[in-house]
Amino acid sequence: MSQLIVSPSPHVHSKENTTRLMRDVIIALIPAVLVSIYFFGLNALHLVAVSVIACVAVEYLIQKFLLKGKSTIGDLSAIVTGVLLALNLPVSSPWWLILIGAVVAIGIAKMTFGGLGQNFFNPALVARVVLLVSFPVLMTSSAFQAPESGYLFGNAPEVISSLDATSGATPLAFVKEQLAKGETLSSLMQNPNLSYGQLLFARLGGSAGEVSAIALILGFIYLLIRRVIKPHISLSILITVALFTGILWGINPEKYTDPLFNLLGGGLLLGAFFMATDYVTSPMTTKGQIIFGVGIGVITVVIRYFGAYPEGVSFAILIMNATVPLLNKLKPNRFAKEAQKA
Amino acid sequence: MSNIIIFTIATLAILGLLLAIVLYIIAQKFKVEEDPRIDEVEAIMPGANCGGCGLAGCRAFAECAVKEGLSSIYCPVGGNDTMQKVAQTLGLTVEQKAPQVAVVRCSGTCDKRKKTSVYDGLATCSTIASLYGGDTDCSFGCLGRGDCEAVCQFDAIKVNPQTGIAEVDEEKCTACGACVKACPKLIIELRNKGPKGRRVYVACSNKDKGAVARKACLAACIGCSKCAKECAFEAITAENNLAYIDFNKCKMCRKCVIACPTGAIHETNMPPRPAPKPAAQPVAKPVAEEKVNMLNN
Amino acid sequence: MRTFKLGGVHPADKKISKDAKIEKLPIPEVVYISMGQHLGAPAEPCVAVGDKVKVGTLIANAAGFVSAPVHSSVSGTVKQITAIKDLAGKPSKTVVIEVEGDEWEESIDRSSDIVREIKLGQKEIVERIKCCGVVGLGGATFPTNIKLSPPPTAKPTCVIINGAECEPYLTSDYRVMMEYGEQVLIGGEILMKALGVDKCYVGIEENKPEAISHLKELASKNHPRIEIVKLKKKYPQGGEKQLIDAVIKKRVPSGGLPVDTGAVVQNVGTAFAVYEAVQKNKPLFEGVLTVTGDCSNAQRNFFHRVGTPLSFIAKYCGGIPAEAAKIVSGGPMMGKAVVNMEAPTLKGSSSILYLTKKQTLRHQESNCIRCSKCVSACPMGLEPYLLNKLGRVGMMDELEAHYVYDCIECGCCQFTCPAYIPLLDTIRQSKAAVMKIMRARPKK
Structure with missing residues (x-):
């Protein structure tokens, strides 16, 4: 031995x-x-x-x-x-x-x-x-x-003719631009490229990761099953966005886009599932994680509705990243308080 | 054009003046009266803030010196020179103290003390010490994970990866005592540096019975008391199977070094021995010389 | 199904030895009975070299309030009273007895009849338990009689018998429940009488369905006041604080006693020892020990006489397997690594567990990725990652402010850490340092 x-x-x-x-x-x-x-x-x-x-x-x-x-x-x-x-x-x-x-x-x-x-x-x-x-x-x-050059391999993408309506802009940018021009939402939402089905399965504008909500949700479920992440951050972001946009949409449906559109459009799902849940830059305690998520949700909606950019998820996550050291001051729930000394 | 320049300068000047007044008022209001001698003493201190004097740092030492005198405190880092200067500044007198140095009382190098288990936890001596005897059969010796090295502010004590034992660089050691406190096995001792750095000490802390100690480590003190019998100055006591040399009584005749059967007594910075007398043990001598060379290197 | 609320982890079950009946281990030629069998002050020997002792003879008296007497586990002659290295290689005072035959003290009832009727009164029970040297066998070996004499301010309301056995591999409690279930339940009745309460729970994890149904059957027959509680499988369910939280939904306050919640927790093995002490007048000198491990040559459960060298048991079970890289006394989560196999068993020894190099060798530590898994896993609601960081730079005030003294050293944080950081190693050291400072502080 x-x-x-x-x-x-x-x-x-x-x-x-x-x-x-x-x-x-x-x-x-x-x-x-x-x-x-x-x-x-x-x-x-x-x-x-x-x-x-x-x-x-x-x-x-x-x-x-x-x-x-x-x-x-x-x-x-x-x-x-x-x-x-x-x-x-x-x-x-x-x-x-x-x-x-x-x-x-x-x-x-x-x-x-x-x-x-x-x-x-x-x-x-x-x-x-x-x-x-x-x-x-x-x-x-x-x-x-796409520019003609700039590819190491493969050709520059060809324009898919059926999608000229949005002229390739992301749905959020398109809506924001049109609203600024004085269009009403009810007329804009007639556009087939802005249908929920499109958004859910394959939307061909925007970043590579924003294409399909379903694919992102699949990945999220996998992470949850494997216990890689806990759902607190993602869900608190989504719920906050849904609630906040829901309230404003309820007040003025012509000016503000509806909650489902906000959840599926843009990079919200990618951000909520994969970027905000990044271990290193998210808080350690459940309490902190929920505040973190709510913060991201609120900032995202504020930027989307009132800011200069059509999309605000990235900025919202980065701003909340900066608050993480502060959120980490929150202690987790303790097993029990100090004994009362008689 | 010139108007703009004049206004700019005027604005800045007025702002500067106002702020200066505010600063002055605040400085006066919150002024702390302090004995100016504290600053003077602090300037003399080495500024290592090591805590070797037992106080929080050099500033604390200075405050204590001004308030309570020098009878109960001593700065081991600055030594007698610094203490003398402080005493002069404060108009006090101070006793000379013999300079000291940290000594590691273990000589169980890897070849002399076989490893008997593999330690796989956090590599600090304190963790090992609280868990078990150590990864050798000697439960008293150096664990070699460098808790002393971590606390030393003077880069003076290092674990030698070859021997697995902490070694003191006596040039750098200030005898602040940080390592003495950090060592969970209590094997580091502050000893008088000795004239020209000459010292004789028992480099072992094993209190096991002779046979057990010897089995664990070839260089262990087996408590045979040969050294104590050899010593003409009653400097050596052997208790609990372990010899100890009182540095105040030791006259550095080095007879004990020769007498020790396991080579557990070390000598440092000693001149080479005179030609061997016929009576001296022929076997023990080369061991001792080898040690001198090793320690001088 | 009940369980504790905060944290916890799910290590692989590995109850390989669960179907091995408890056998009697042969008696070795020499036993080494340590005086440090329990938490607190080591016992003081009351025999001299050359004395003849019988099985069950008192050989050492309790030396202090938190201490317990020690009895001989064999009959023979006291050969030596000396310091012997324990399983961690640290010397501990030990009475060495050379075995001659197997002659028991006459006062011990050696029949196998089950004695149901509890004749002794409340005070006598506690006194008997104290004299018989019964200590907690769940790991901490805390003297049982102290737990049964709570301070006058505390009002005990129930006894909880801990049959969770949440540590992987260990099966000694399970075997005791299966083979000596009735005795354990009578032990529960005795504990209830000693405390003057009339409710007793037995908490068992769901991975032991046979034990649950067996004890439920026994309880419904003879013990209407004893309730068998099925618990979810989660480590550290068997921790005293966690078990109380799981069974009666009350939390032991920080720095308080478990009895502040009204519950007194005793391990299954302890309940069995209490039964034997009170009904059979048998002092605690025998325990149940599991020999197991994936690479072990045998999967067995034994009654061992306290003081049997571990190497004797290992040899009896076919020797130490060649693949064994680490030998653990106790469970893999909280047990102690053995360095000296010549060391004797103690009252609280529950296993010899062989682990292979692959199972146990730690991996190179890497950067903390702040995954917060340690925070989620901590059953005490601490922040292990932070305590580790503070501990490494020795920030004692901050460590105290983050309740490092609450740590129960269950190892969940280190078990779950994906960066292989030795969290518990540092936290344990910091906790000891902080507790030392706190104790030195003058009380208000």
Whole structure:
């Protein structure tokens, strides 16, 4: 017999580890990626592949040459960031745009703070917002106004003729633009591309990850079953958005879009299921998580209804990310209070 | 154009004046009267804020020195020089103290003390000590996980990965005593540095019976008392199967070093021995010399 | 189905040895009876070298309030009273007895008849339990008589017998319930009488359906005041505070006693020992021990005489398996790693568990990903990730402000941590340091 191992208890560990959790997130994102590839073909594949490879490469290089530490790409978190970044970009993004996104996400938002677990803001969202502010035209154009060049492989996407009505803009942007022009909602909602069925299964405007609500919901259910995340954050966001928009819609249905449209349109589901639930940048306690979710919901609706941008999920999540250290001051429910000393 | 410049300058000037007045009033209002000598003493202190004196830091030391004098406090880091200067500043006198150094009382290197289990928990000595005897059969010796290294502010004590034992760099050690408190096995001791750094000490803390100690570690003190018998100055006591040399009585004749059958008594910075007398034990001598070389390296 | 509300984890069950009947382990040639059998002050030997002792002879008196007497588990001659290394390699005062035959004290009733009628009065029961050296056999080995004499301010309302056995692998309590169920329930009746209460619950986890139905049947026949409570399978259900929360929905206040809720918790094994002490006048010198593990050569349950060397038991069960990398005394979540197999068993020894390297070797720690799984898992509502961080930099005030002293060291946080951070290792150290500071503080 060799020497015995000695350690303090516990002597066993659950099967869970960081890599396994990250792998589960990747699996949960597969339906969304597949739907995107189904509709956009090689272009979507191009987007996801470039994004993932760029993110992993940036992390590897920074770890090796700047931080001079052990390689951390084995924990798969860079791949998760890569996929999430891809799903947050329009399919028409040229390769250099994705690359800038990867450098911002991994290089600035994640590794600057010390790598996995240390960052304050969701890396993919920081990249999305930086790109949105820096390249507004590229970022808000749809798949169908792609530049002729800018692809490493595959052709620039062809315009699908049946979808000219929305001219490729995202539903939220389209509605906001038309409302600003003085159109009424009741006439706008006649547009077949804004039907709930379209929104639920395949909406062809916007970022790659916003295409199908069903695919995102599938991924979310997988994460819940595998106990990777708890539903508190996502549900509190969705409920808040539904309630808030419901109230305003009830007051003036001609000016404010209805709750279901708000839930399904835009990046709300992607944000609520995959971005806000990011472990690192969300609060630790249930109480904190619910406040976090409510905050995201309120800010999203405020930006959508009253702000300059048609979509506010990214900003809402980033703003609430900044409050996480404060929300972490909330203690979890204690088992019992101090004994009363007689 | 010139108007704008004049107004800008005037605005800034008035703002500056107002703020200066506010600051002055606040500074006067919240002024804390303090003995100016505290600042003077603090300036003399080494500024390590190590807590070696038993107070919270150099400022606390200075306050204590001004209020209560120097009879009960001593700054081991600054040593006699600093204490002398402080005493001069305050118009007091201070006793000279022999400079001290931390000494690790364990010589159970990896080759002398076999590992008998694999420790797989948090790598701190305190965790191991609260869990079990240690990963060797000696439950008194150095655990080598560096709790002392972690608390040392002077980079003076380090666990040597070759030997698995903490080693003190006597040039850097200020005898602040942080490691003495941190060591869960209580094997680190502050001893007088000795003239020219010459010291003789028992490098073992094992209180097990001789046979048990020897089985666990080849370099263990087995409590045979040979050293105590050899000592002409009654500096060595052997209690609980462990010898201890009183540094105040030791005259550094080094007879005990030769007498020790396991080489548990170490000597440092000693000049080479004179040619062996015929009576001296021929076997023990090379061991001792080897040790001198090892410690000098 | 009842369970405790906060936190908890679900380690794999692994009750491999559950169908092995309890056998009598042979008596070794020499036994080593440690004086530190229990929580509190070690007992003081009252025999001298050369004395003849019988099975059940008192060999050491309780040395203090929180302490318990120790009895000989064999008959023979006292050979030595010396320090022997315990299973952690730390020396502990031990009476070494050379075995000669198996002669019992006459006062012990060795018949197998079940004695139902409780003749002793309330005070006598507590006194008998104290004299027989009965201690809690659920792990902490707290002297039972102290629990049965609550402070005058506390008003006990019920007894809870802990049959949760929530630790993976362990089956000794299960076997006792299956084979000595009636005795356990009579033990419950005795405990009720000792405390002057008339309600008793037996909490059993759902993964032991046979034990639940067996005890339910026995209880319905003879013990109408005893209720069998089925509990959800969740670790650490067998923790005293968690069990009280699960069974009677009351929470033990922080720093308070369990009896503040009205409940007095005793383990199944303890209830059995209480029965034997009170009805059979048999001191506690025998316990039930499981030998198990995925790589173990045998899956068995034994009655062992206290003081039997672990190596003797291991040898009897076909030796230590070659794949065994760690040997644990107790369950895998809270048990102690054994470093010295020559160490003797104690009253509270519940298992010899062999774990393979793959099962037990810890993985390289990586960055905390702030997944909050430790916070969700903590049954005391603490924030282990934060306590770990504060503990590593020694921020004692902050640790106290985050209730580190509430930690029950169940290991849920470390078990569940996906980054393999040794959370409990640091928290345990910080807790000890903070408790030391708190105790040193002058009381208001």
